[in-house]
Amino acid sequence: MLQQTQVNTVIPYYERFMQQFPDLRSLAQAQEDEVLHLWAGLGYYSRARNLHRAAKTIMEKFKGQFPDTPLALESLPGIGQSTAGAILALAFHHRAPILDGNVKRVLARFHGITTPVNEKSTESQLWELAEKHTPAKRIADYTQAIMDLGATLCTRSKPQCGRCPLMKNCSAHQQGIVDVLPIKKAVRALPVRTATFLVFKQDNCVLLQKRPPTGIWGSLWSMPEIEGKPDFERIRRFSQRQFKLTTFHHQPLESFRHTFSHYHLDIFPVIIPVKKIATKAARARQQGMEEMPQIWYNPHQPEPLGLPKPVERILRMMP
Template structure:
């Protein structure tokens, strides 16, 4: 159904005066540049994405360059941005576009959705922003705007509510100025209709926003029932050579931090000594526990205890498959999990003597 109200008219007028038009991916908005930005912006705020995007595009200016680069290096440029499956999907899709589409992104919604890591809303955003197609988007910002504007009484995760949101999004999408409208409704949610303390006095939709009329914008979107996240534990085995190199191991391609480099790990403390005796050729070593840190994923907390292996001798060779000696003074271009980056920074502050005390 085409838009028959003034929703889009008011939103476009607001965007013309107040919208963001100089973001890096808005300059020369090719399908490739828009695609990279849309993947980075999933679950991540614009201010965080900007420096990552600029570095990424400098290193991978074309989809062909991205496709031929080893995944390790792609993950390196993603380190710290989180949700690393996005980077793996990005790399896979770049190869698909080059191999199946001769390096040119498809122009239909179904073909775009079929690419790894691209869902319905992301596909629509890419086509609208880079091609000017009339496509309907429904990202987190848009859901928040529409939940408030229509005062929807169930969480956006509710199947019926989600169907309503898609219907409303379609109704409000205009027939012209599609790229501007798509950016406008995302901008409104990101800068005005924010999660907390929305600036309703600046909103072009205030006059007929049902949540505003109720004086209760904080009640929308209705939150999904909260649940207590389970806690899992792991132990990172930290082995450091005299010159500061640290033993890292590449994680399996699937699972948490898939394909990233991390410390070897044990599921329980009782496994640590057997692991050392099986895998390391050390003498006169002793074990010291570091301070635990917590890393939170979407569905659980992970409590990590670093186990420092302190010895005057070091392993003579790399002891395991898929391992390397990581030199923090000359770091290789590999992807690292966020807690690993934190622990490596702590290690870099210690002298060798302090490590062996």
């Protein structure tokens, strides 16, 4: 949960998650929707899917015993070299280096590294330094300390150098370039995409579809959508093709922007009241096919489903 997310944001999610899934077995046996429901709002949902898959893998492949070697850990979904190192150091007290964002910042400043930290050659250099500094004893204390140092004192902005125990030997402090480091290669401006979210409303319920397991909001539930701003003719054709609707009214809601790591998404919700429509799931059942992942969702009697934040926002906007 702490990958790319701040501690204060994570704490309530972590507490609810651990209350629901106190051990590997309970997590492995959970339905994916249960896991995503507790993760909803944290973002980067592949983390939740990987965590769920990792628990299943440990129960099946490792007979319920959490692996304690780098190779075995990195074979689990979502676990790379740094996460494996953190697990080995903190849970098993094995000597293993880590290199999360906070540690990168501490090492870059301490050693005065002026090449971009998001370049491969610099990252290799930082791994060498992380390995060099990792002690043989009190490994868990050291690992927690260097992460906390970056999170609390050696922060991105307004670092508290006067309180830092490494100040006297810190190259960036000696050269007066603490505010400059670490350097990152310039990232291009995020592109903007637009999408119309179709809110098919039947009585108090809204039609939701389960998204594919990969990609944005993988395995979460969302409204049907079409690319671009609302266009009545396109909405009509889509509704007729997908749901056999021939006539309908539509009510635009206020648009808003949601930002992902790689782009901005401008969302235009449109309410379409219906009396009855033939959903894909209903047509699949009629044809003896496998039921499609599509439901009528009542926001006044919510089910434990994984909903992206923008979908929750649209549900709150509805009159």
